[in-house]
Amino acid sequence: MKPRNLRHFRVFLAVADLGTPTAAAARCGVSQPAVTQALSRLEAAAGGALFDRRRKGFFLTDRGLLVQSRLRRGMERLDGALAQVAPRLVLTATSAQLQALIAMVETQNFTLAARALGLAQPTVHRAITQIEREAGRPLFDRSAFGVVATRPCRDLAQAARLAFAEFDQGEAELADHDGREVGRIVIGALPLARSVILPEAILGFRARRPKTIIAVLDGPYDEMLAGLRRGEIDLIIGALRDPQPIADVVQEPLFNDQLAVLVRPGHPLAGQGTVAPAQLVTQSWAVPRRGTPARTQFDSLFAARGLPLPDSIVECGSVLLMRELLRRSDMLGCISGQQAGAELRNGLLSTLDIGIDWPGRSIGLTYRRDWMPTPGQRLMLGELRRAGAEVAERSA
Template identity: 55%
Template sequence: MKTNLRHLRVFLSVFDTGSITRASEANLVSQPSVTQAIGKLERLAGQALFLRRPQGLFPTPAGETLANRVRRALLLLDPALTELAPRLRLTATAAQLQALIAVREAENFTLAARRMGLAQPTVHRAVTQLEQEAARPLFERTSYGMVATRPAQVLAQAARLAFAELDQAEADLAELAGREVGRIVIGAMPLSRSYLLPRALAQFRKMRPTLPVKALDGPYDDLMAGLRRGEVDLLIGALRDPPPIGDVEQTRLFDDRLALVARPGHPLGEGSATLEAAARYPFVVSTEGTPTRATFDRLIGPYHPPSLVETGSMILMRELLVVSDHVGCISELQVQAEIRLGAVVRLAVDLPGKPRPIGLTTRRGWLPTRAQADFLSALTAAAPPAL
């Protein structure tokens, strides 16, 4: 619900005071303007936000839901606006903030306009209006492009998260009206893609047969950046120790162990073997910076295997193991399907050390919608029992 920010502020004043008159005084607008703003929001929501009584306006469940999300959005946005210029709390528009975000990401007005589907002068004018209110430039022209100043970066990040809250509001309101709006976006790390996520999605589809779900893969740092920008709802996979940054929270679901695997008929496949014996063969391992790789490096350090192939692809690992004497180091749960199908075998090599915690990473203070809460329940149900 990226609607008129002024209307949302007026709505929140009506919610807090229960009075058109007091809301108009607090926002320095006329009473008809307040009534008009509430009417527009109710049309967007598709339901009443207030019950009109002689004693005043009383919020409906939809009004309470929207007020909660709007308050969360403004608590994110207003400190960043005030840091630039106090007047921006009253004058900044959603269109101006969307233009700021686009230019911040593209570092170019033409590319930003193209991404937004707008003319370049429109985007330039929106950013210029913010700069005039702030009485300072928001971007510095460099040889690499338009680089946002620190306050502009802070404001762009706050606006992203505020808009994410308003998107959540739209989903919450649709839920109250018996409709489904929006989608769930998941950052899926390797173990979750091969084991946990398929089981959770199958369960979730029984509860929500039609709600779109988007599962993204990619490097952990890219998924984390999407989470912190509000573009990804949650990450699923190996947890980091310590957490990567202070504005995210990690929730453990279960523990997982690593295993060494190889092709059927591999020389190490007969009986038990030692890690020292396995290290005489080339290895296929995950990329640096992952918990799996950190554990592997700690275990294999004294033995110096002849070579390493680094990959985040289960398919590449499996196919290389099948056609060579490479040994793979991978999550026991992640490789479970390949072992069951006979593509690889688990080597009888005991890997010492603690199991890895697997779970969820979310933004600190994230409040899921009803649909997202249902998906979290499905994830919990799909997690394997404790080791």
């Protein structure tokens, strides 16, 4: 439904609530012809009628109900944030100004913001100046080191991101209503999920939705969590955090996973039976990075026994890099047994017996608490849950 005219969205919602263009015009402070024009443009963008026009009033069509649901969620979030900055912004702010504001919050530089949006720098500068003038206060602190958003500005940018994400999902739902595949599903994948769950889930999804774009992102958990909360990522799959990182996300467990200590075949320690933890202190290790659940368990292995951590550590989250480090040296690796399943089955690595039972790590899904997935996203969730259930059954 692009381009996105926020005034038209508010007019549409007023007609949906009140049932007549006349009442909607009075609520929105516009003329009745302006309401008619707004509805006409929205229906053209939506690809069909949004209202069934009868003598007794305007009634939403099935297509209109889809649009109403997403626009209401997005606009309620956005208007609440605009009103917190300045009530006048509810009437004056445009989607172009909000896109410029988001870009400025993220880049802290007019040139970089303009480049991110594909616009000229004066265009972005003018948009920020206009929205600050309407707000009656500065939204950015200017300094020699850059342009830094104030707290109200950051909150508004966050609300605008999530509102725009709702509008994107509305477009995907309209396409689904018409039997078309539009949009994309963005998954943040932590290391274990990339090799154990995602391949099967994606293939199951692709068999039913061959054209929907699937984007799989990797990176540090904190970066992906930030992307999830901004609406840039739909869900994260991987090791869940304990305690839960923040209240506005939901963690859904799928199965438990256990760590393993891995070595190359023929490693000097492999033929000694059970290796005591004290012997492990002097070894060289490849382990997950700090802050991950796996690394916490690795560190606890030594701390719980009053032992120092090994002083020769390479931090890596890639099983491929770990495999090559272990194959070419006497290093030890600590990683998920599920994640290294292919290497273990093919004899590329072996498990070292250290005589302890690792506590299980909970592997699952993380998504926004108020997320309302599209049909395509619900299908992907189902495939991920199915793949997770199969892993849990194999591990039982």
